[in-house]
Amino acid sequence: MLDVPRLLPARPSLFVDRGDEYRGFNAATRHVFLTGQPGVGKTTAAVEFGYRSAELFPDGQLYYDLGGSTRAPATPAEVLQHFLELLGVAKPPEREQQMGNVFRSATRDRRMLIVLDDADTMAQVRALLPSSESCKVIVTSRKQLMFDTGTFREIVLEPLADDHALALVSTLSEKDGLAAEPGVGTLLTRCGGLPLALELAANRLRRRSVPALVARIDAALEVVDQLLDLSYQELTPDEQRAYRVLGRHFGPEFGAEVAAAMLGVPDAEDLLEALAEANLLRRLGDRYGFHSLIGAHARRSEDEPGAAGRAIDWYLRRAVGLAKVITRRWWAADIFTQVPRLFDGEGAVPRALAEFKLEGTNMLAAVLAAEELSADDVIPAFCEALWAWYYNTDRNDDMITTHRLGAAAALRLGDKKVAMRMHNEIGTRHEKLREFAEARAQFERSLVLAEEIQDVLGQESNLEWLGIVSDGLGDHDTALDFFDRSRVFAEQVPDPDRRERALMLLRMHTGRVQTKTGAVDQALANLRQAETYFETTGDAVNTGRVKENLSRILPPTQARPLLERAVELFTQAHARSLLADGLVSLARLVDPDTALVLRRRAAAIYRELGEFPLAEELG
Known part of the structure; x- marks a missing residue:
C-alpha cells in the first residue's frame, strides 16, 4: 500500500x-x-x-x-x-x-x-x-x-496552433532561428498541428534542413505515416528489422527479454535504445511500448513471419516456469516436464506472483493471439500455467476467457486429457463464485473425459469437487458419497506425497460435512488426522480450516484456543474471508467487550470484501 x-x-x-x-x-x-x-x-x-x-x-x-x-x-x-x-x-x-x-x-x-x-x-x-x-x-x-x-x-483537444507548434518543434529540434528558415510554414501545415507528427518532424530536423524535410512529406492526413517512413529509412538494417518484428508484439508494453526472443538475439537493449532515440519507441521505466499509431505503422511494414509466434512461445515458457513456483499441482501438458521453475529459495513465490502481475496483460494477449493463429497446441498449456495465478487472485473474467478457448482447442486436437483439465479448472472458478449449477456441469463434463481416458488424478479431482459443490448446495449425503468415490481413486495415485495430500484433503472435507450431519465421533477422527498432517507440512490455511471445523464440535474451553490459533494462521496467510469468519466464531466464546472488538474487526474485513450484508449483521 x-x-x-x-x-x-x-x-x-x-x-x-x-x-x-x-x-x-x-x-x-x-x-x-x-x-x-x-x-x-x-x-x-x-x-x-x-x-x-x-x-x-x-x-x-x-x-x-x-x-x-x-x-x-x-x-x-x-x-x-x-x-x-x-x-x-x-x-x-x-x-x-x-x-x-x-x-x-x-x-x-x-x-x-x-x-x-x-x-x-x-x-x-x-x-x-x-x-x-x-x-x-x-x-x-x-x-x-x-x-x-x-x-x-x-x-x-484540437491540433496545436502554428505558434505553439513552432515552439514545440524549435525546442525539440534544438534549432535556433527555425522560424526564419524557408519552408517552415509549409512544414507546420503538413504536420497538421499534431504533437506526434511535430515530435517526429523535430527529430528529423536534427539531421536535415527544413526544405529537405518538406520535400519528403505532403498531405497533412498522411504526414504521420510519411514521417515514420522517413524515420524507418534512417535506421540501420538491424534496427529496421527490430522495428518490424517488435511491431508484432500484441501487448501494450514489453521488456528486453521478450524483445530478444522475438528478434532471435542474445541482447536487444542496444536495438531498443536506438528505436527509443529515434522516437519510435516509448521508454516506460525499464520497459518499452509503441504509441498506437507507430505500432500500426510498424505492423504495416514488411511482414516478419514467426515474430508473433516467438513472442507467444516466450510468454508460454515464462508462464510455465512461474506456475511451477507458485503451485505443486499436477499438469496435463507436456511442456511442464520441459521447463524448470524460474525461481527457488526464499522469496521465490512473491517474485513469481510479481512477474505474473507485471506480464499478466501480455500473457492474456498471447492466448488471444494464439487463437488467431490457430495455435491449438499452445492455448491449453497456457491456460494450465495461468490457472493458479488466476484462481488465487480472483481474475474471474480472464480465466473463463482463456480456459474456454483452451477447452475448445484441446477438443480440436483430440486431446481429452487436456480438455478434461480445462473443464475442471473452469469449474473451480464457478464454485468459488458459488455458481454451483455451472460448476457442477463443468466438473461432470471433465469427469466424463477422465473416465474415457481412465485418468486416475482426473477422476479423483472431479469427484472431490463435485462433493464440495454438493456441500455448498446443502446436500450433505451426496457430498459424502462423492468424497468416498474420490477416495478410491486417491488411493491409486502413484506418487506417495501427492496421494497422502489428496487423502488428507478428503478427510478434511469429509470431517467438515460430518460436523453438519451430527456424526461427531467420525468428524473428530477425520479432522484430527487432517490437522496433524497439515500442521506437519506447514499448510497454514488448511490447518486453520481444520481447527475452525474442530471448534464447532468441541466444548467451548477446547474450541477457543483452536479458534485463536486459526485466526493467527489466517492472519499470517492473508486469508481474509476465512479470517473474518473465524473472528465471528471466536466472538461467541469470549467476554462481551472482547466480542465487540472482534465483531467490529470482522465487519471491517467484510466491508473490504464487498460483503456488506454480513458487515451490517455485525452492526
Missing part, C-alpha cells in the same frame, strides 16, 4: 498550449472526457493536467492504461484489483461488482484524481467511477464514447 499513491507517468518534458483546455478541466464539477484525433496528445494532456492540479487532490492520483487500442483491453476487475491493493485492500473480493462497491467505499472520503487512459467502452469506464464528489476522473479515448453529460464534461 502507498500512503498517498502518485501513479501518474513521468511528467511531459515539454508541454505547450492547452490553456483553454486546462481551464475547462478545472471548471468541470465532476469528471472530464478528453477526446480528439489520433496523435493530438490526449494522454500527454491528461498527465500534465494531473501534475498541475496535484494540490487539489491531496489523497493522491491513480492512473491506468485501459488498453483500448490493444487486442486485450483491461477488464474492470483487473483495474479495480490494482487500485484496491494500492488503497490498502490486500485481498480484494472475487466479483467485479463487489470490487466496485469496495472501491467506492474506499474513495468515499478522499480527494483523488483518477486518470483512465485509452478507454475502450463506456461500460469499462462506468465500472471504475468513484461515487464521491470529491474525486475527479479524466478519461481519454480514441473512440467517441457515449457518456452522461451530467457526469462528464467533454473537452475536445
Whole structure:
C-alpha cells in the first residue's frame, strides 16, 4: 500500500498550449472526457493536467492504461484489483461488482484524481467511477464514447496552433532561428498541428534542413505515416528489422527479454535504445511500448513471419516456469516436464506472483493471439500455467476467457486429457463464485473425459469437487458419497506425497460435512488426522480450516484456543474471508467487550470484501 499513491507517468518534458483546455478541466464539477484525433496528445494532456492540479487532490492520483487500442483491453476487475491493493485492500473480493462497491467505499472520503487512459467502452469506464464528489476522473479515448453529460464534461483537444507548434518543434529540434528558415510554414501545415507528427518532424530536423524535410512529406492526413517512413529509412538494417518484428508484439508494453526472443538475439537493449532515440519507441521505466499509431505503422511494414509466434512461445515458457513456483499441482501438458521453475529459495513465490502481475496483460494477449493463429497446441498449456495465478487472485473474467478457448482447442486436437483439465479448472472458478449449477456441469463434463481416458488424478479431482459443490448446495449425503468415490481413486495415485495430500484433503472435507450431519465421533477422527498432517507440512490455511471445523464440535474451553490459533494462521496467510469468519466464531466464546472488538474487526474485513450484508449483521 502507498500512503498517498502518485501513479501518474513521468511528467511531459515539454508541454505547450492547452490553456483553454486546462481551464475547462478545472471548471468541470465532476469528471472530464478528453477526446480528439489520433496523435493530438490526449494522454500527454491528461498527465500534465494531473501534475498541475496535484494540490487539489491531496489523497493522491491513480492512473491506468485501459488498453483500448490493444487486442486485450483491461477488464474492470483487473483495474479495480490494482487500485484496491494500492488503497490498502490486500485481498480484494472475487466479483467485479463487489470490487466496485469496495472501491467506492474506499474513495468515499478522499480527494483523488483518477486518470483512465485509452478507454475502450463506456461500460469499462462506468465500472471504475468513484461515487464521491470529491474525486475527479479524466478519461481519454480514441473512440467517441457515449457518456452522461451530467457526469462528464467533454473537452475536445484540437491540433496545436502554428505558434505553439513552432515552439514545440524549435525546442525539440534544438534549432535556433527555425522560424526564419524557408519552408517552415509549409512544414507546420503538413504536420497538421499534431504533437506526434511535430515530435517526429523535430527529430528529423536534427539531421536535415527544413526544405529537405518538406520535400519528403505532403498531405497533412498522411504526414504521420510519411514521417515514420522517413524515420524507418534512417535506421540501420538491424534496427529496421527490430522495428518490424517488435511491431508484432500484441501487448501494450514489453521488456528486453521478450524483445530478444522475438528478434532471435542474445541482447536487444542496444536495438531498443536506438528505436527509443529515434522516437519510435516509448521508454516506460525499464520497459518499452509503441504509441498506437507507430505500432500500426510498424505492423504495416514488411511482414516478419514467426515474430508473433516467438513472442507467444516466450510468454508460454515464462508462464510455465512461474506456475511451477507458485503451485505443486499436477499438469496435463507436456511442456511442464520441459521447463524448470524460474525461481527457488526464499522469496521465490512473491517474485513469481510479481512477474505474473507485471506480464499478466501480455500473457492474456498471447492466448488471444494464439487463437488467431490457430495455435491449438499452445492455448491449453497456457491456460494450465495461468490457472493458479488466476484462481488465487480472483481474475474471474480472464480465466473463463482463456480456459474456454483452451477447452475448445484441446477438443480440436483430440486431446481429452487436456480438455478434461480445462473443464475442471473452469469449474473451480464457478464454485468459488458459488455458481454451483455451472460448476457442477463443468466438473461432470471433465469427469466424463477422465473416465474415457481412465485418468486416475482426473477422476479423483472431479469427484472431490463435485462433493464440495454438493456441500455448498446443502446436500450433505451426496457430498459424502462423492468424497468416498474420490477416495478410491486417491488411493491409486502413484506418487506417495501427492496421494497422502489428496487423502488428507478428503478427510478434511469429509470431517467438515460430518460436523453438519451430527456424526461427531467420525468428524473428530477425520479432522484430527487432517490437522496433524497439515500442521506437519506447514499448510497454514488448511490447518486453520481444520481447527475452525474442530471448534464447532468441541466444548467451548477446547474450541477457543483452536479458534485463536486459526485466526493467527489466517492472519499470517492473508486469508481474509476465512479470517473474518473465524473472528465471528471466536466472538461467541469470549467476554462481551472482547466480542465487540472482534465483531467490529470482522465487519471491517467484510466491508473490504464487498460483503456488506454480513458487515451490517455485525452492526
